[in-house]
Amino acid sequence: MLGTDFRKGSPNWLDLGSPDTGAAAAFYGAVFGWTHQSAGPDAGGYGLLQRDGKTVAGLGQLTQEGARSAWMVYFMTPDIRATVDAVKAGGGTIRTEPEDAMAEGWLAQATDPQGAEFALWQPGKTAGFEVASAENSLLWAELHVPDPAAAFAFYGGLFGWRGEDMQTPGMTYRVLSTEEGDQKAASFGGIAPMGDGAGGESGGERPRWVPYFNVADADATEAAAVKAGGTVLMPSTDVPDVGRIAWLADPFGAVFALLKPNPQM
Structure with a gap:
């Protein structure tokens, strides 16, 4: 069952892209009781959705024209560049090349050969979400x-x-x-x-x-x-x-x- 003892290939982060982060946070607060916390002044408006003070997921503003609001599942990789190469070799595409997320980790965004979007997270200071499989996570x-x-x-x-x-x-x-x-x-x-x-x-x-x-x-x-x-x-x-x-x-x-x-x- 999904937990926070992250291994290669396990989901270790989840975030939501929304055109209105305030309204989205209010909706999920009403549904799951989550609270919304800013990730800091350098995070570009990105925030954290939390359950009992522990991070369940992230929430960010959609920035690309025509982008649809969606949940994004991230998978743990110990070597993000090698995994990006494997995505390309397997017929997938990389939408965002690996980038450093303020030393919290490295992230990249990808699309599989059939069109499903997903993301990669190589842990830095942040291993991933702090709670999984518990109620409202x-x-x-x-x-x-x-x-x-x-x-x-x-x-x-x-x-x-x-x-x-x-x-x-x-x-x-x-x-x-x-x-x-x-x-x-x-x-x-x-x-x-x-x-x-x-x-x-x-x-x-x-x-x-x-x-x-x-x-x-x-x-x-x-x-x-x-x-x-x-x-x-x-x-x-x-x-x-x-x-x-x-x-x-x-x-x-x-x-x-x-x-x-x-x-x-």
Whole structure:
């Protein structure tokens, strides 16, 4: 399960790009109880979203013309330049070459061969987010693409991920684990075939990584999101052996999901 003992290829940072960071912070505060803290005067308006004083994610202003509000999942790399080279060799593209984030770490932004955007983080003073898998924090990262097998081959070339296929109604779901540690304990996300369903309406179905946040009550959290101006893409639904899931979009269209996990997950 996702934690903060970061290993190569594990999600270790998450941030949201929004056209209105104040309104976005207010929305997620209403949904998850997060508070918003500035990252400092030299951070260009970038801030931290926190749960009980611990950082869950980052929040920044969209700066590129035509950019869409979205959540970005970052994966840990001990050598960001080597991973960037592997992205290019595997058919992906680099949107932002490695840059030093004020000695907190090195970051780069990339797009996989099927169009899903992701990012890389090489830790400096900041290893990553400070809490994961706890209530109202990141629990799972899920990739939706047209060709899951090709995606697994691409990311496996970057991080050495392991996969285990699960048969679910109508599709094969691949659970992802880092290359180190017990495979079940090292699982952090999955790959699903893109198609009709969650994100297919106002969310606009397209290749993407979707963050799942652990919640105590998916229905109540869904209702809080709607009250705060969000949109329901898939209403709260029970998924056997997984838990109760909902897909939502914030007021600016950024897609995220809720999961009240099955205790056996």
